[in-house]
Amino acid sequence: MRALIVIDYTFDFIADTGRLTCGKPGQDIEERIVQLIEEFADKDYVVVANDVHDAGDTYHPETTLFPPHNIRGTDGRELYGAVKTAASRADHWIDKTRYSAFAGTDLDLRLRERAITEIHLVGVCTDICVLHTAVDAYNLGYTIVVHADAVQSFNSVGHAWALEHFVTTLGATVTGK
Template identity: 60%
Template sequence: MKALLSIDYTYDFVATDGKLTTGADGQAIEAALVQATKEFIAAGDFVVFAIDAHDPTDDFHPENKLFPPHNVIGTSGRQLYGSLAPLYEAHQRDKNVYWIDKRHYSAFSGTDLDIRLRERGITDIYLTGVCTDICVLHTAVDAYNLGYRIHVLQSAVASFDPVGHKWALQHFANTLGAEIL
């Protein structure tokens, strides 16, 4: 069984004027990310939208010291970007479409993602979204440590750091044994 994880493909991470944007690189993956999402939904596979949910007044969250406020709860910055938004809206009530608010880089950290995957018998996860070298990477490392087989859709991941993006793709394959598609 397989699942698609769509990580942080939001206005703040992708729009030209987003608070922590991947800009043109993030915008360039929209078609591939949306197409993969459509295919997984049509096949009845589990699709997870794992989205940052930050509170800039949280003095204990380390990201508030590392990055400008982004994906702030209650703001338009958390909205899915581009044509992914209406796709989610059309399927948000489907039993195989699931939204996770995440507080940390990894979609597994502090969420019920592992439980949701295991109760469905999922063994393979397909990663899409941003940032390749931050949230996608940390999710992949946790998935590896939890025993999932990892597949990364190269045309559907991006970062604001081209060097980090390239390094992460190599790390996925060479260190985590991920299949790069």
């Protein structure tokens, strides 16, 4: 069995007015993510993993790296566009407080309970949260597939580097180039 993990496709990361936005490149992958959710929802496992932060948390390591984003209880945490509707078919939702969808969550347990060995990654940012999720998946022994036509970043150089890194260092399959 396979799992699709939709990472951080939220208003703050995608909308033009988002607090840490990928902008148009992120918006351009919306339709492909919706297609993949629909494909996986029929026979596989779909996980939505969303970044969450608390307003005024000065102890979180991202506080010094990025502007406040995906603050609990704000519209910035809402899924963006048609992905919000499609994600109603998700099997599991995760609030994540670190880059990786595995860090401090029950994701590994949920996947192993269902004998899932292959994970498919989509969302943002390719070189941050998608990458760190892939690294943890690699270390946990999962087969990794990254959909290049369904990931994006606000850093085009980092995006390209991460797509290469998935293949050359993590042994992942990158499709949709």
